[in-house]
Amino acid sequence: MSQKLPDGSLRNALLTCAPWIFFIALLLAWEALCRIAELPTYVLPAPSVIVDAFFEVEMSRWLDHLWATLRVALMGFGLSIVISIPLAIFMMRSELLSRTLYPVLVVIQSTPVVAIAPLIIVMMGSGDSSRVLITCLLTFFPLVVSTATGINETPAELIELSRSLDAPTRRETWQIRIPYAIPHIFSGLKVAITLAIIGAVVAEFVAAEKGLGYFIQFSTSFFKIPQAFAGLFFLAAVSLLLFKCVQWTQQIFFAWSLPRKKS
Amino acid sequence: MKQHSERAFVRMDGVGHRYDPAPDAPMAVQNIDIEINRHEFVAVVGPSGCGKSTLLRMVSGLLVPSEGKVSVFGKQVSGPRDDVGIVFQKPTLLPWLSVRKNVLFPLKHKFGRYGREDEKRAQELLEMAGLQAFSEKMPDELSGGMQQRVGIVRALLLNPDILLMDEPFSALDAMTREQIGFDLLKIWDENPKTVLFITHSISEAVLLADRVLVMSKRPGSVLDLIDVDLPRPRSPETIKQPRFSELTDRIRKHIYEPEAA
Numbered sequence: 001m002s003q004k005l006p007d008g009s010l011r012n013a014l015l016t017c018a019p020w021i022f023f024i025a026l027l028l029a030w031e032a033l034c035r036i037a038e039l040p041t042y043v044l045p046a047p048s049v050i051v052d053a054f055f056e057v058e059m060s061r062w063l064d065h066l067w068a069t070l071r072v073a074l075m076g077f078g079l080s081i082v083i084s085i086p087l088a089i090f091m092m093r094s095e096l097l098s099r100t101l102y103p104v105l106v107v108i109q110s111t112p113v114v115a116i117a118p119l120i121i122v123m124m125g126s127g128d129s130s131r132v133l134i135t136c137l138l139t140f141f142p143l144v145v146s147t148a149t150g151i152n153e154t155p156a157e158l159i160e161l162s163r164s165l166d167a168p169t170r171r172e173t174w175q176i177r178i179p180y181a182i183p184h185i186f187s188g189l190k191v192a193i194t195l196a197i198i199g200a201v202v203a204e205f206v207a208a209e210k211g212l213g214y215f216i217q218f219s220t221s222f223f224k225i226p227q228a229f230a231g232l233f234f235l236a237a238v239s240l241l242l243f244k245c246v247q248w249t250q251q252i253f254f255a256w257s258l259p260r261k262k263s
Numbered sequence: 264m265k266q267h268s269e270r271a272f273v274r275m276d277g278v279g280h281r282y283d284p285a286p287d288a289p290m291a292v293q294n295i296d297i298e299i300n301r302h303e304f305v306a307v308v309g310p311s312g313c314g315k316s317t318l319l320r321m322v323s324g325l326l327v328p329s330e331g332k333v334s335v336f337g338k339q340v341s342g343p344r345d346d347v348g349i350v351f352q353k354p355t356l357l358p359w360l361s362v363r364k365n366v367l368f369p370l371k372h373k374f375g376r377y378g379r380e381d382e383k384r385a386q387e388l389l390e391m392a393g394l395q396a397f398s399e400k401m402p403d404e405l406s407g408g409m410q411q412r413v414g415i416v417r418a419l420l421l422n423p424d425i426l427l428m429d430e431p432f433s434a435l436d437a438m439t440r441e442q443i444g445f446d447l448l449k450i451w452d453e454n455p456k457t458v459l460f461i462t463h464s465i466s467e468a469v470l471l472a473d474r475v476l477v478m479s480k481r482p483g484s485v486l487d488l489i490d491v492d493l494p495r496p497r498s499p500e501t502i503k504q505p506r507f508s509e510l511t512d513r514i515r516k517h518i519y520e521p522e523a524a
Contacts, residue, residue: 164325164349165345166342
């Protein structure tokens with residue numbers, strides 16, 4: 001850091017508080033802008049108006065919408081983990097498989113999900129399953145890539161060690177390659193969990209009768225802009241919380257995979 | 264067959280290797296004929312890329328030479344052999360396992376489990392290397408020198424006949440390096456092994472080894488095999504002996520003026 005910060009606990013406190021202070025300052029500036037410029041709420045509602053709009057909606061309705069989105073996002077995320085991690089492992093084991101599949105994966109990844117989503121809904125109906133598939137399509141690529149990268153970065157010496165011990169490939173995979181990929185898998189999971197929420201919302205935009213994405217779209221079409229903003233913030237908060245959950249999982253169960261903090 | 268070959272523990276007969284199987288491809292090593300006795304400490308020096316590591320991998324069975332044959336205890340080496348312990352340039356410990364579990368890793372990896380006896384042996388080895396206080400620490404809590412000691416202890420776990428060391432101390436600072444060299448000699452004294460020790464340091468080679476194998480630049484072949492007739496146990500005093508500088512000078516001549524030698 002080029003800037004000189006005060007030492008010790010004061011510095012730590014500042015580092016912890018800085019993002020919060022900035023966030024609150026941003027909200028205050030926003031509030032001030034709306035009041036001074038007297039912006040109509042359909043152009044930009046003030047944060048205080050958004051908070052009011054949030055509480056105007058019953059909590060049970062919020063939870064209903066939340067559950068609909070969360071369910072799809074988590075199922076899509078789970079399915080994506082179940083598919084992509086084994087896929088990455090198999091692709092790293094066989095050059096033929098990786099050469100065959102990689103182009104297909106890139107094609108899937110580079111096709112905009114927003115464009116396929118309506119087709120999937122037509123093909124599979126408007127139930128959870130089509131929304132889960134859309135979420136899964138959006139999340140699995142970063143997971144495949146990060147897992148494959150991690151597995152590839154296993155030090156050559158450890159592979160030699162494994163070969164010299166004449167150990168079965170199964171153990172080479174489980175005891176060396178997969179653990180080595182853990183830090184990379186977690187970077188992939190962090191990207192994927194936020195994409196999962198996006199996937200669920202995109203799916204709801206196309207066809208749904210519940211969910212936070214549906215709620216935002218519905219509120220906007222009825223010109224309830226503060227309510228749409230309230231939904232948006234709620235969604236962002238949920239997304240952030242899920243991201244944190246992934247981070248905590250890594251901290252609790254895979255502490256070794258994080259860079260050691262300098263005390 | 265030569266008369267004294269019965270005693271030879273590791274033998275290389277006309278060994279050569281090219282990584283590219285095309286017949287006109289360049290050789291990595293060629294015409295290697297050496298015999299290493301049981302429990303002998305042989306250091307290998309030579310310019311970068313001269314095939315030192317190739318030699319080592321052929322003894323471990325990870326690499327089968329395209330010419331000649333390598334045999335250990337009279338049996339030709341044709342695949343990975345488990346009576347060999349390998350120490351790499353980097354410690355390459357597993358960051359998610361404690362020091363103790365890292366030491367036990369070869370057993371866990373080869374057989375999927377280890378018993379109480381093995382744990383006792385790991386503890387004894389750690390004690391011998393002065394690491395007993397660190398057995399529950401994680402690798403990244405240890406200094407580079409200590410990590411490499413763990414690497415050596417790990418290589419000794421299966422009680423191999425042969426210890427292969429590929430520039431094991433080159434990532435360490437000079438002071439740590441000297442100390443760990445003497446520690447290695449102490450460990451070797453208590454657990455006699457046939458050691459093949461690759462190094463870039465001429466003085467390290469002379470200080471530690473019974474014989475020093477000097478290799479030519481690529482394609483690597485044997486330039487000289489020097490008997491180090493310095494008394495054991497070796498110590499920092501050894502370096503002061505005139506014989507020590509005579510031997511290092513002789514090796515240096517090979518490296519710097521290969522034609523003159």
